[in-house]
Amino acid sequence: MPTARTSAHPETAAHTAALAETTARPGTGARTDDAADLITGARERIDALDDRIIGLIRERTAVSAVIQEARITSGGRRVNLSREMEVLGHYRDALGKPGTALAMTLLELCRGRV
């Protein structure tokens, strides 16, 4: 008993191949096995890079905390706006406008909301 799909599209090798080319591979959005394999491998590299970035952010937060504690212990304030302008400019110069937004998020992670 043929299914509705096979009765609408006779099961030839060419049809099977064409159907495979137009069917998304699960979770990748790719339409071919080659593209799906490339995406899966590249995503593993991105996950590893993200782990390293998160580790660097944690390291940055710890160094920033040392600075803030030293300044507060000495009688100063937690925040140093002129230094924050330098940090924002550094990221903007390297990454453009989204770099500024990224730096603002990093600063918030490191010294809390102001």
Ligand SMILES: O=C(O)C(=O)C[C@]1(C(=O)O)C=C[C@@H](O)C=C1
């Ligand atoms: O460089 C400093 O003085 C810091 O305190 C570090 C840091 C930062 O995380 O980059 C954090 C808070 C300050 O407002 C400025 C910069």
